[in-house]
Amino acid sequence: MFTGIVQATCKVINIETKAGLKTFEVALTPELTEGLVVGASVANNGVCLTVTQMRDNIVLFDVMEETLTVSNLGDLVAGDWVNIERSLKYGTEIGGHILSGHIHTQANVIEISHTDQHYNIHLGVEKKWMDYIFYKGFIGINGCSLTVGEVTKDSFWLHLIPETLHITNLSDLKVNGHVNIEIDSQTQVIVDTVAKIMAKQQAQTLDLSKQAD
Structure with missing residues (x-):
């Protein structure tokens, strides 16, 4: 579980392509590697990944094909920067909203x-997901807990403060680029x-109408 409060942006040092997956090597800050162990969960651009190896401050993550397809991790190259958040610990202040790390x-x-x-x-998104996106509601964008702005039938706006731009990679976005979306689970x-x-009530009403006929 995560809070959507990005702790740092970290550089992707290397990406190794293997059969059915890619291994990402990410240089974390000393603060982020403190107490980190193999098997721990770390959100990269909002995607929950498992630590597979550690070499000092270089942390390795194996990313399967399905995750590469669903998320924007498949578009990353060495030298890119990802939003990083360690998994939620008991007693930690939740400044955002609960995220699962499942895009x-x-x-x-x-x-x-x-x-x-x-x-x-x-941002534009498939219409089927717009049922869960509301004005002033929560949404996860590249692992950032953000408040939704104006909403249309197939798009919505984000209004970002300087601190969010400073600590995340959202200031690097370009038109036609892509961001990872995690819908607020409670809203869904x-x-x-x-x-x-409503579907059940409509079905019952239809049955009663048929019986009356």
Whole structure:
């Protein structure tokens, strides 16, 4: 489990392609490697990955084909930077919202509006996921817990503060680039539950109507 509060952006030193997976070598900061062990979970751009090896501050992660396809990790090359968060510990302050590290889909960067007064990002996503994205709701973007801005039928806006841009890789985004999306789990459960109840009620109404005929 994670909080969506990115602790640092770290550099991908090397990517080794193997049968059915890729091994990522990421240079973590000394603070992030303290107490870290093989088998621990670390979020990379919001994707929960397992530590497979450690060489001083270089941490290795094996990433399977399915994860490479669903997330933007498949687009990374050596020299890129990823958002890093260690897994949640008992007693840790939760400043964002609970994230699982399981990416649902990717969003396309439609537009970036950057002035001295604001930094706004317009993201497009498949319509089926928009049922779970609400104005002022929570969403995970590359592992960052963020608040949703304006919403359309197939897109939404993010309004970022300087601190978020400073500590994450979101300031590196380009138009037509992609970000990892994790839908807020509580929102998804509520929406799906309401949809099931409404479908059941409609089916019951239809049955009663047929019986009346």
